Amino acid sequence: MSQRQRLILFSVAMAGLAACFGWAASGLPGFGNYPGPYGPVILHDAVAQTRATGVVSAVNFDYRGFDTLGEEFILFTAAAGLSVVLRRLRGEREREPDREPETDNSNKPGTSAAVKVPALLFTGPTVLIGWWLASHAQANPSGGFQGGVTLASALALVYLAGEFIAFRRLSPVMLTDAVEAAGAGGFAVIGLIALAMGLPYLDNFVPLGTIPGSVSSGGTIPLISFFVGLEVAAAFTLIIGEFLEQTLLIRRGLWITSRSSWSPGSSPSACMGS
Amino acid sequence: MPSLPVVVPLIAAALLLAARPLATYRRTLDLVAVGTSGAVALILGFLIFRTDHSGSYWFAGFHPAHGIAVGIEFTIGPLNAGLACLGATGMTAVMVFSWRYFTQVGTYFHVLMLTFLAGMTGFCLAGDVFDMFVWFELMGVSAYALTAYRPEERGPVQGALNFAITNSVGAYLTLTGIALIYGRTGALNMAQIGAWVDRHPPSGLVTISFLLIITGLLVKSAIVPFHFWLADAHAVAPTPVCVLFSGVMVELGLYGIARMYWSVFGPGLGHRAAVGHVFLALGVLTAVVGALYCFRERHVKRLLAFSTISHAGVFLAGFALLSPLGLAGAALYVAGHAFVKGALFLGAGIVLHRLRSVNETWLHGRGRKLPVTGVLFTAAALGLADLPPFGTFLGKGWIDDAAEAPAVTLILLACTIVSAGSVLRVAGGVFYGLGDPPREDERMAAEANEETGETDTARQRTPLSMLAPLALLTVAGLAVGITAMDPHASDALLAAAAQFQGQPAVKPADVTVSSVVTGVASAGGAVAVGLAGLYWRRLPVLRSLYEPGARGLGLADRFQSGVINDYVTWAIAGLACLGGVLAAIIR
Numbered sequence: 001m002s003q004r005q006r007l008i009l010f011s012v013a014m015a016g017l018a019a020c021f022g023w024a025a026s027g028l029p030g031f032g033n034y035p036g037p038y039g040p041v042i043l044h045d046a047v048a049q050t051r052a053t054g055v056v057s058a059v060n061f062d063y064r065g066f067d068t069l070g071e072e073f074i075l076f077t078a079a080a081g082l083s084v085v086l087r088r089l090r091g092e093r094e095r096e097p098d099r100e101p102e103t104d105n106s107n108k109p110g111t112s113a114a115v116k117v118p119a120l121l122f123t124g125p126t127v128l129i130g131w132w133l134a135s136h137a138q139a140n141p142s143g144g145f146q147g148g149v150t151l152a153s154a155l156a157l158v159y160l161a162g163e164f165i166a167f168r169r170l171s172p173v174m175l176t177d178a179v180e181a182a183g184a185g186g187f188a189v190i191g192l193i194a195l196a197m198g199l200p201y202l203d204n205f206v207p208l209g210t211i212p213g214s215v216s217s218g219g220t221i222p223l224i225s226f227f228v229g230l231e232v233a234a235a236f237t238l239i240i241g242e243f244l245e246q247t248l249l250i251r252r253g254l255w256i257t258s259r260s261s262w263s264p265g266s267s268p269s270a271c272m273g274s
Numbered sequence: 275m276p277s278l279p280v281v282v283p284l285i286a287a288a289l290l291l292a293a294r295p296l297a298t299y300r301r302t303l304d305l306v307a308v309g310t311s312g313a314v315a316l317i318l319g320f321l322i323f324r325t326d327h328s329g330s331y332w333f334a335g336f337h338p339a340h341g342i343a344v345g346i347e348f349t350i351g352p353l354n355a356g357l358a359c360l361g362a363t364g365m366t367a368v369m370v371f372s373w374r375y376f377t378q379v380g381t382y383f384h385v386l387m388l389t390f391l392a393g394m395t396g397f398c399l400a401g402d403v404f405d406m407f408v409w410f411e412l413m414g415v416s417a418y419a420l421t422a423y424r425p426e427e428r429g430p431v432q433g434a435l436n437f438a439i440t441n442s443v444g445a446y447l448t449l450t451g452i453a454l455i456y457g458r459t460g461a462l463n464m465a466q467i468g469a470w471v472d473r474h475p476p477s478g479l480v481t482i483s484f485l486l487i488i489t490g491l492l493v494k495s496a497i498v499p500f501h502f503w504l505a506d507a508h509a510v511a512p513t514p515v516c517v518l519f520s521g522v523m524v525e526l527g528l529y530g531i532a533r534m535y536w537s538v539f540g541p542g543l544g545h546r547a548a549v550g551h552v553f554l555a556l557g558v559l560t561a562v563v564g565a566l567y568c569f570r571e572r573h574v575k576r577l578l579a580f581s582t583i584s585h586a587g588v589f590l591a592g593f594a595l596l597s598p599l600g601l602a603g604a605a606l607y608v609a610g611h612a613f614v615k616g617a618l619f620l621g622a623g624i625v626l627h628r629l630r631s632v633n634e635t636w637l638h639g640r641g642r643k644l645p646v647t648g649v650l651f652t653a654a655a656l657g658l659a660d661l662p663p664f665g666t667f668l669g670k671g672w673i674d675d676a677a678e679a680p681a682v683t684l685i686l687l688a689c690t691i692v693s694a695g696s697v698l699r700v701a702g703g704v705f706y707g708l709g710d711p712p713r714e715d716e717r718m719a720a721e722a723n724e725e726t727g728e729t730d731t732a733r734q735r736t737p738l739s740m741l742a743p744l745a746l747l748t749v750a751g752l753a754v755g756i757t758a759m760d761p762h763a764s765d766a767l768l769a770a771a772a773q774f775q776g777q778p779a780v781k782p783a784d785v786t787v788s789s790v791v792t793g794v795a796s797a798g799g800a801v802a803v804g805l806a807g808l809y810w811r812r813l814p815v816l817r818s819l820y821e822p823g824a825r826g827l828g829l830a831d832r833f834q835s836g837v838i839n840d841y842v843t844w845a846i847a848g849l850a851c852l853g854g855v856l857a858a859i860i861r
Contacts, residue, residue: 001835001837001843003833006839006840006843009843009847010843010846010847011417012847012850013843013845013846013847013849013850014850015850016410016850016851016853017846017849017850019707019853020482020485020850020854021482022855023478023479023481023482023857024454024478024479024481024482024483024486025454025479026478027458027459027477027478027480028454028458028478028479029458035459035460036456036460036461037342037460037461038342038344038460038461038462039460041339041344042340042344045344061491062334063334063336063344063345063692064345064346064404064405065333065334066277066333066334066405067346067404067405067408069281069284070393070396070405070408070409070411070412071408072390073284073392073406073412074411074412074415076287076288076291076389077389077412077415077416078388078390078415079387080385080386080419081292081415081416081418081419081422082419083382083435084382084386084419084423085419085422085431090804097582101671104825109546120859163600165420168818174294174295177292177294178292179287180288180291181288181291181292182288182292184284184287184288185284185285185288185289185292188281188288189285191277191281192281192285195277195278196332199335200331200332200333200334200335201277201281201333201334202277202334203334203335204332204334218759227683229535232628259719270322
């Protein structure tokens with residue numbers, strides 16, 4: 001199809017689809033008129049059943065915890081898939097460093113202190129907030145996903161401060177892989193423990209505590225949230241690291257190839273031969 | 275117990291990722307992967323025959339109260355457990371095959387295969403629309419990464435991009451459909467939505483959310499015009515992975531459509547027969563398009579991919595008859611097809627491993643040094659052509675019986691003859707050197723196209739770990755048919771199909787004489803088409819119709835353009851047309 005034909009067909013089809021969607025949306029309840037039974041039931045039962053005041057977390061990690069397991073593994077798989085897709089491109093760069101233009105890094109301006117200082121200043125608080133988010137799912141609508149992303153962004157701040165080597169030292173691929181595996185596997189194993197105790201999979205087998213919303217209440221909810229936090233932090237660190245490495249490879253080819261040996265993931269021989 | 279088929283591969287995947295530094299202990303990792311998929315297949319096999327439970331499994335023990343499901347349900351019946359078991363069995367065969375296929379793979383291949391397996395089983399067993407979507411996505415993400423497994427070449431990355439983008443567009447629309455129906459019913463549990471839909475008159479919201487939810491599934495099951503990505507992805511994905519893509523993943527999409535129809539939306543769509551006719555038309559169109567593209571293809575993996583598209587059309591037609599017999603036929607056909615198609619892909623994998631090419635023209639006569647592979651490949655191709663007693667013949671026979679329409683039977687028969695005939699043409703040319711040798715210019719073109727192998731070094735012998743899965747899958751294709759001919763087995767399958775549809779089982783399924791005759795005729799016709807393809811140049815009548823190898827049919831290439839924008843445009847256009855037709859039926 002030519003660009004023009006495609007555009008015409010797409011516009012007509014989209015108009016048809018939009019009409020269908022409009023027809024469907026006309027059957028939706030009005031704004032604010034939630035008709036479903038799910039919300040009221042959960043609001044009524046959640047605190048009594050789980051001792052978690054973060055009802056969203058109770059749904060995420062208890063009522064519908066099995067969905068969350070799947071979602072966590074989608075991220076896990078995406079990170080593994082990214083490593084697969086990017087590893088070879090990196091290998092190609094490494095084989096032909098001579099064709100890269102020699103860049104003299106000493107002539108380039110370093111990271112400005114105006115960026116460096118705030119980035120490093122914020123790193124500590126970001127870690128703290130991430131940790132707090134990941135470990136307080138039972139108390140409020142936080143949880144492992146938000147906490148994990150925040151933790152990973154603390155490492156991104158380290159990079160922003162111009163410390164790529166420090167970024168890599170803080171997150172060697174072997175470590176991120178292990179943490180990712182521990183986080184993802186840990187969640188699945190918590191469910192298995194319930195099974196071993198003769199309960200249904202992912203049953204909340206840990207004592208729920210007495211005070212709703214306190215740090216020790218909620219049973220498996222904070223535990224699962226913690227493991228999700230580990231997995232998400234490691235997966236995002238891995239993803240950010242892979243993309244940063246790609247960018248650096250393209251920008252300063254030789255610089256990175258000569259130092260790639262301390263990063264096990266960047267060695268193509270560890271993955272697959274040509 | 276029902277959670278284990280999903281959870282065990284997930285934990286194994288996490289373990290293998292953590293074990294990445296130990297990648298030198300390759301055989302241990304292989305054993306973990308083979309053992310896990312084998313164990314999953316066994317558990318699922320046990321679940322198929324478990325009759326003492328209702329089949330409902332509530333995660334975390336949240337049983338529904340007052341008809342409101344707050345937790346997630348697995349609904350386990352013989353059909354969906356059987357389909358998941360088929361996937362796990364195929365996975366086991368593939369993991370054994372891969373034992374010596376890749377020389378150095380690290381652990382990523384195993385990790386991705388195991389998450390793929392978990393996604394397939396979770397998708398099959400889920401009784402909750404959102405949970406189904408989650409596992410569907412896990413299966414998809416794993417599949418995209420597996421397709422791009424060799425990113426050192428341009429092809430795999432492009433094929434994987436086509437695959438990922440078209441399927442993601444479909445998945446977004448599926449999620450939109452789920453949001454729509456949740457917005458009205460406040461429920462995600464299939465039975466609960468189904469009960470709501472049953473109580474209310476047909477409406478635009480129900481119709482369109484059905485349409486949107488099945489969009490992702492139509493893309494995955496490669497129904498025309500949502501099918502374009504499939505051949506591009508199959509051509510470049512590692513051959514062992516293609517076994518699962520063709521044998522199970524495409525069929526899972528169709529299963530999802532059937533599940534959505536029977537468990538959730540069927541009653542709400544009112545005029546059932548007319549909706550069935552729409553899907554029947556789509557199925558027949560898909561079967562025809564797939565068969566035609568299959569015939570003109572010279573790249574063996576793409577050719578097999580188009581044959582899968584053609585068969586997906588037949589499966590859809592079986593479901594669209596909306597009768598237990600049609601569905602039972604489709605289920606049996608899916609099982610029979612998965613084994614023989616898997617065998618064909620493994621055969622292609624061995625050819626690629628030994629001869630470093632999958633180009634039919636270049637390979638002409640060169641497969642003579644692979645006699646065992648040749649025999650098994652030919653046998654599987656005859657199985658694909660519905661030769662009794664392969665499972666395919668009886669499945670197709672039941673679909674024909676259920677259709678009670680000679681026109682449909684004839685068209686589907688012709689499609690099978692053409693697509694299986696093309697595969698037989700490959701078998702005859704490559705392994706037995708039949709037909710005219712390729713002309714010099716064709717050979718040059720083929721050599722230019724020759725792709726680099728997936729394996730490091732071409733070996734002098736075919737390892738047993740490759741031949742055994744090929745032989746086992748071919749035999750399994752036969753075993754399915756022989757088992758299903760037993761009256762007890764066929765009645766059980768029919769009862770399972772009726773249970774899936776919530777209908778009483780009425781018509782006993784037998785091995786009718788007509789199905790045997792049709793099967794033999796189909797295989798005979800396929801052999802004729804294969805021979806005609808091989809000796810095409812000596813047959814002036816046929817040559818005047820179409821010149822093979824000339825890539826002359828510009829129109830065909832213009833559709834299958836490889837441009838993602840085109841593929842998405844066609845999918846949206848197909849969706850708008852389907853929406854219009856459904857609207858006309860419901861109103």
